[in-house]
Amino acid sequence: MARRTMAVLPQWSSRIFSVEQEGAPLYFAIQEKHRGAEVPQVFRKVLQHDKCYSLLVCSSDRVRKAKFYWELKDKLLKDLPPECDLSPMSSFLPNVKDSLIKGYFLKDSCESSSSTERLLRRLTQHDPVLVCSYLRGEDGRLWTQHLWSDAECPTMETSKNYYVVPSEAPEYHPSTLNIINSDVFYSFQEAYEVLKKCGDIIPEATSVLELLPSRVEARRKPDFPVIVIEGLDATGKTTLTESLRDTLGAALLRSPPQCLSPWRAHFDQEPPLIRRAFYALGNYITAEQIGQEGMKTPVIVDRFWHSTAAYAIATAVSGPVCNLPAEGSEMYRWPSDLLQPSLVVILTLDPEERKRRLRDRGQEKTVEEHKLDHNQLFRLRVEEAYRRISGPACVTVDASPPADQVLQQVLLLIRGKCHL
Known part of the structure; x- marks a missing residue:
């Protein structure tokens, strides 16, 4: 696993994820075992053929991280297919200062997501980006998060899978942590x-x-x-x-x-x-x-x-x-x-x-x-x-x-x- 992600991975399953949609944050969490939870709100309107991804900008150099995150949106809007919908997102540890990581949540409505995944794979090769894909279960309800391993792996295999579950809003808005x-x-x-x-x-x-x-x-x-x-x-x-x-x-x-x-x-x-x-x-x-x-x-x-x-x-x-x-x-x-x-x-x-x-x-x-x-x-x-x-x-x-x-x-x- 890339060195830049090592600091967040040990506490990965304790993190909450926030996706901004229509000016309001929607929260979800992940867990290692399936416990039969309902579908998080952010996934409820995702159509059958849609693919979902998250990109989180991780770097110990906060100036480089800030510059890259700031420029990433324009790069994604320029290079992604027009059928892709982009929303700001973040990941954080509840009530832990400076634990907020910013990024984007991506919903791809293309029939084929190969061009989107090629772009995401290129990003992870040299840039401080952690990519996850989200897959719907056969019953149409259960969603899993697949944390990508280093992009030099041509088969794009994942390092670990987690079940996606709803999460209550935190006591404080996550941005206040940073x-x-x-x-x-x-x-x-x-x-x-x-x-x-x-x-x-x-x-x-x-x-x-x-x-x-x-x-x-x-x-x-x-x-x-x-x-x-x-x-x-x-x-x-x-x-x-x-x-x-x-x-x-x-x-x-x-x-x-x-x-x-x-x-x-x-x-x-x-x-x-x-x-x-x-x-x-x-x-x-x-x-x-x-x-x-x-x-x-x-x-x-x-x-x-x-x-x-x-x-x-x-x-x-x-x-x-x-x-x-x-x-x-x-x-x-x-x-x-x-x-x-x-x-x-x-x-x-x-x-x-x-x-x-x-x-x-x-x-x-x-x-x-x-x-x-x-x-x-x-x-x-x-x-x-x-x-x-x-x-x-x-x-x-x-x-x-x-x-x-x-x-x-x-x-x-x-x-x-x-x-x-």
Whole structure:
């Protein structure tokens, strides 16, 4: 068996498998002996001639694994027959951190699956992919999972067979197992290590690393208050932050910082692990700037760590708000080595009014802004993740009144909290 799979195989039969269909995860498990269980939901609509496969990306090099998984979908959509249906899937050990392995579930409706199996065999020869096929029993109900052995075997024999059985949904959404220092970074060093490993494959990563401050500078406490303004696009952040700058005689900073602008478009196309590390390090650059400006004057910051974390958590976890990490989870804690602001204000706005303002702007939207517009569940997850972040927590302000009224309300908060 290939070395890359050895780490997962000893606990293979203890793993749960999740397949995303129509925005909701469907779960199944495997067992070595047949105990007469019903058919898992993911297989109930599979037709008699359909063939099913799973591909799980396994590698100890998490940067390579992230890059390969990110590019695998396009490769499969390009090379597979059009009759094939692809769904995101994962495999995990319940309640075991960092046990999540991502991949794809494939339903092949071709009368002959030979071309599909040739492609899967090629993938397993050189790439970090673990392939399973799923076969229906003669009674039409019982399904078995066949774990492929190394693809250099021309007969494509399998190493072991398991019976497929339904599984209850886990206590927590499986994506939460891998959020810490993968989707959200909680220290300078963890984010730094990811970009450092990218140096050989992403030249832009080296340029970003050259801009980074020391960890001491990123948490230096300034003499003057630091006020962060958060909120979704078109809630009035720019108007408010500029008004606060003028009213308080403050410095105005933005996160991600301007110095990262030349590379943002590139990193927005990278896998989440690399993209999130890039934006996490942007917060530390902003923190250094806050420390310098905050020695002379109050500082207003347009977005900071709350945005980075809230969007990442809401993207990693699918489905309704109840799938988010529980309130009080360590995933909402502020990084211990990142400067904490004196006050964080989040502007909220009715969704329809926010859409109207976006239309009036006529600006291009980010991928995440498109998701906010078309996916109500994603918007609700982002808003709830904002609310749950602590250290410091956000103070909510209604942004629907005229801009001068919003300004006065925020000034009252600042004078009460920061004594300005």
